[in-house]
Structures are given as structure tokens and as C-alpha cells.
Amino acid sequence: MAERNPPQSVTLNVNGTSETLEVDTRVTLLDALRDHLNLTGTKKGCDHGQCGACTVMVNGRRINSCLTLAVMHEGDEITTIEGIGTPEAPSDMQRAFVTCDGFQCGYCTPGQVMSGTAVLEEFRQGWPSHVSKDLTGNADFNDEELAERMSGNLCRCSAYPGIRQAITSVATKTKEAAE
Template sequence: MVEVRIRVNGAVTTLDLQPQVSLLDALREHLGLTGTKKGCDQGACGACTVLADGERINSCLALAVQYTDREITTIEGLAAGESTRALREAFVEHDGFQCGYCTSGQLCSAVGMLAEHAAGAPSVVTEHLAGHAELSEAEIRERMSGNLCRCGAYNGIVTAIRQVATAEAAR
């Protein structure tokens, strides 16, 4: 067993874990935070996306011991925050989810993606550009491509993210 001191949604917890326990399993099984979903358990679907120090990661591919003393934000942490209210409302307004299974990963990924874009991080769509590029439909689709939706709610997800990004850019 290894002692892991982890900060999740602002609260510090110490867990005794086997070194091979994934961050996803630590969140779900040891902390009871079941909003983060286990989809493929291979890093291919994005259902397990959380934020580590503000950057999105697939928690099924991360070992919990790697995230000692780092800030992990799950969907429960986003749900408690006022800053993501507009994004959650836009997902509802534009049918950005249907069955809801992927929604927690989609929302965490969208928050991380919007921060990456605001910081000027390039993507495949905009790698040739310096500075900030418009958050176009193609840009959103590229940046969100690591999150799958079996129901096919992609159009609603893209519309919701674009609406929030446009409103933020207007401020």
C-alpha cells in the first residue's frame, strides 16, 4: 500500500492505495465520486475526463499516485462552481446530452478545452496560426474529439460550447 495525499474538488484526502490503482478507481471506489464514468477503461472514449491542475486528462489512464498533491476537479466540483453554470445550461438548451453517460466527461473536457483555447494553445485545425483563433465549429470538433457520445449528440455539444465561448468573448 502507498499513502496518496490527493486534493479533489478543493478537499484534501489521504488514501492508502495499491500503486496500480487508477485515478478513476480512486475517485469512484475510494472517494465515492461516481460522476466520473468508467467507459472503455482504455483512454479511448473520454467518459472519465477530469481536470488535473486545470488540464483535462483521462483518469482511467492515470495512476492515483501520480497525482499526489495536485488539484483534481471532477464533475462534482464543476457542478458546485458558478463558473460552469452557463456551460451546463447551454448543454441542456441545445440537447448536448441524451442518455447522459458521457456528459460529465464532455463538460470537464469542454472546460479544459475552453481554457486551452483562451491560453492560445494550438490544435490541428489552428496549428499554423499564432495567437488566438476563432473558436469555429471545426476547432471545437477537433478539440473535443477525445470525447465520444454513443447517442450522437455532437451537434448539440458543439452548439452549446460555441454559444458559451461567444458569450465569454463578448465580455
């Protein structure tokens, strides 16, 4: 067997910019973002889909970028934490994490912000969860639902109360704005 196979070309649309890369087939989407595009906001935690630090959106949905290959994403729209907001213009979710102390060391935070942002959209679209009492209606936003939906993002500092508070504050604000 060859030591390595020739690189393959793939074009990703990352945070609105088209990027064409030459990558070894083994390069994960996570490594492509971090090592090829220098978008190091997305973090490598476990590299096995267990911690959620690498969460990004692909075509609007959150996934673990460590468990997918860059070459599989030809033409896909990728949104990373850098596409969510900037230090000068943070998103509501990023601002809420700061306000609510939703982190300590900060390593899991980009993944938490990505998941938190996605979870609110999943609520808006009426997705059920394991703890939803009634499958046929839309689930209420509450602590139990939030904890279940965020269970794919671990925080070793255990900043969970602040994380919940941050996401809840954005959910409440969004709901008030809609009313």
C-alpha cells in the same frame, strides 16, 4: 511474485478538499475517485483512454483519469464534474448542455462538460490545433476547431450537434461578456 503489494498512502486535493487514501498501486485516478471517494460523476467508459468519459482536470488541465495512477498524484489539485457545479448551482457549461440538449443517455456528459470547459480555457490561452490555419496566431473559435479539440470525447448517442451548440453558446457568452 506477491499476489498484491501493500497499499500506499496518497493525498489528493479533490475539488478543494484534501483527501488521504490508502490504495493499491494499481488503482487508477478514476477508480480512486469513484470507488474510494464515491465521486461517481466521473464515468468509466472504455478504461483505455479512447472515449473521454473519465476526463477530469489535474492542476487545471484535462486528462483521462483512467490512464494515470492515483499514487502518481500526490498533492495534485483534481477537479471532477462535482467540482464544476451542482444541480442547484450548475456551471454555465452544465446549464448550456441542458439548454441545448447536449446529450441523450448522459453517460459521456461529465467528460464532455469537463473537456468543453477545458477547451474554452485552451482557446483563451491561444493553444493551436491540428486544423488551425496559422500556427503563429491565435485560432478562431469555429465549428471545425471545436470538433477537432473535442475529438477525445466520444458520444455513442451521437449528440454532437447539441454538444457543439452548448460549448459554442458558452464561448459566445464569455466573449460578449469580455467585450
